[in-house]
Amino acid sequence: MVTLYIDADACPVKDEVYKVAVRYQLPVFVVSNSWIRTPELKLVTSIVVDAGPDVADDWIAERADAAAIVITADVPLADRVLKAGGQAIHPTGRAFTTDNIGAALASRGVGEHLRSMGEITGGPKPFQAADRSKFLQSLDAAVTKARRR
Numbered sequence: 001m002v003t004l005y006i007d008a009d010a011c012p013v014k015d016e017v018y019k020v021a022v023r024y025q026l027p028v029f030v031v032s033n034s035w036i037r038t039p040e041l042k043l044v045t046s047i048v049v050d051a052g053p054d055v056a057d058d059w060i061a062e063r064a065d066a067a068a069i070v071i072t073a074d075v076p077l078a079d080r081v082l083k084a085g086g087q088a089i090h091p092t093g094r095a096f097t098t099d100n101i102g103a104a105l106a107s108r109g110v111g112e113h114l115r116s117m118g119e120i121t122g123g124p125k126p127f128q129a130a131d132r133s134k135f136l137q138s139l140d141a142a143v144t145k146a147r148r149r
Contacts, residue, residue: 001027002146005060007072008032012127013091013135017071018044020139024147029063031056066149069142073124075104087142092127093134095142 006017008030021028021043030038031047033056038046049055060070061080068086072078078088078096088096096104 002067002069002143003063004028005063005068005070006030007056007060007070007074007077008036009034009056010073011071011091013071013132014038016132016136017139020136020143024143026143029060031059067146069139069146071139075101079105087146089135089138089142091135092131093136093138095138 002024004017004021004026006014006028008014009032014030014036017028018039018041020026022041026043028044029047030036030044031049033049033051035048036046038044047059049059054076057072057074057077057080060072061077061084064070064081064084064086066085068081068084070077070081070086070088071091072081072088073090075096078090079101081088082096082098082101090096
């Protein structure tokens, strides 16, 4: 069964994921380091993991398989999901793929290096309404793809 996982601590599209989950009747795991309000739906399970780097990522990656769709901005987590055969989507709607994950990891590495040297890199672009629309399209396509497998 297709399962949705949200790397939820800073995810701006949780409500969109819940709507898609209801439409397709898919289970959703909302994984975070602290309690996050979730809708009272049988399909939605809130998972609070211990605080610490990558604890939520590890919980998701350990469960990711070919039927998993993971919503995350975390590039290393997306890489782990892809290696497990699942799909990963950035909250802006960009699907991580085997073709683009290498460049995303390299870009992340360069950014970390620059920040460690004291450079101000500016961070991600502000989230916009168009990002929500693109995300919904990407998530719908990912669900369709996963259901065909």
